[in-house]
Amino acid sequence: MKKDTSNKIKLGIFISMGLTVFIIGIYFLGEGQQLFRSTIRISGVFRDVAGLQPGNNVRLSGINVGTVDNIIIVSDSSVRVDILIAESVSKFIMKDAVASIGSEGLMGNKTIILYPGTGGKKEIENGDIVQTITPLGVDDFMNSLKKTIDNTNDITDDLAKITASIQSGKGTIGRLLMDQSLIRNFDSTVVNLKEGSAGFKLLMDKGDDVDELLTSLKTTIDNTSSITGNLSKITDSIHSGKGTIGMLLMDSTMRQNLDSTVVNLKESSAGLKTLLDKAKASWLLWGF
């Protein structure tokens, strides 16, 4: 009998222990989902919730302040997300607060991120609808990435064409890099320059020869100078209408006379042609 009582006590302790652990578990799970706190419900309308689920956390300044309560499709392009937020933090969230959908980590759950809004506005109340920012989904990201890849493909194609042109010696850069004759010309130019500089150096080294060269050069320059001086005088004369060529080119009276002479000659030749034609037709000159 005593043993039975002892066993019953032990059983009672065991059952109490199990139930206590269960209740503690329930309490902490509920606490995590704001079940045992006074909360306010606010909503946000998103175009795409990116896999958000009821029960996901809501964060304000990096702190979990609530949970997603419900997600309802309103239309084909809008999804309403109801959020439960601890009433104690509602004073930090203003009417112009913005909600966005983020991620708890690379592999983590989705989460709602609340931006509290500007100070001075009224604080948020139960039933309010906050503004939202549509998150950049993986698909959007992939589309953007695809555009970048397409552009990169185009660029690399162009680069390939350019390098092919350069390789085949087309274009300025191609000829510059690939044309052997140009390279040979360049080489010979360099060689000439080198030889020239060597010769110049040799001349510099032979001081007497340089003097002779300079004297000869001076004579040539003097001659060239006198020739250009004479040429200048001739052109001046021509310009001022002196001399036959000058009158011919510059005297307007002579030009007019020459023009009229040419006209007279033209008319005379025409008259002569007519006369000759008539003479040919005359019976007096038959046989000629």
Add this chain to the structure above:
Amino acid sequence: MEPRIRIRSITREKIEENFLASVFGKFFIEVASLASFTLRFFKEVLKPPYEFNELLKQSFLVGYKSFPLIAITGFIIGLVSTIQSRPTLANFGAVSLLPAMVAVSLIREIGPVITALIFAGKVGSGIGAELASMKVTEQIDAMQVSGTNPFKFLVVTRVLAATLMLPLLAVLADAVGLLGSLVGVNLKGHVSVSFYFSQVFQALRFGDLFPAIVKTFFFGFAIGLIGCYKGYYANTGTEGVGKAANSAVVFASLMVFIIDMIAVQITSLYQN
């Protein structure tokens, strides 16, 4: 003699004649007998008088007495699964997710199933052997003669005790398993108790805990019922006792997995 049992044994003999040496026949006979046994349990459980004292005694034996074994197993499972999961998560740089991952797997699946399997091994075989030895020594017949309903006294109390105690054991195994996981996390790092449990409860949802606890009721019921069935209908002779104990464990363990599969399918309908 109890008429119901007599009718059943006659039916069984007749069927065995028709399905002699037929494996399928034996299987369906077993299914039919178990269904009949289950039906009888539900009829008897509602009918007074209620054997509360025997229920408490059996609860003490199957619950309290099983706790040390299940606590040790739970602790080791929590510890080992944490140590084994760490390298994989470390490859992704996600070691900080270790408490959450182990907690979810422990609460959802490992805790209830391991507890049920240990329970089947300890309690299922115990009930099977106990009832089989009572059958062999004709104690069940003696109870019937003395006016006690042996089914109500032996079967109903044991099945109820197993059904009620296994969920409690599973909850405690989960708790001890989480402690084992805490030790595992701290073997190669430092995570405070409060931070560990905050991460655990952040990762868990009611949807993880409730289906897991609900299915342990079914596990306990199946283990108790199969243990009693195998013992109650054991063949005469000492060989029958061993056979009953053995087949009770094997069949109960198999049923645990089948129920688990069904429960997971049903749960997944309501989860993503």
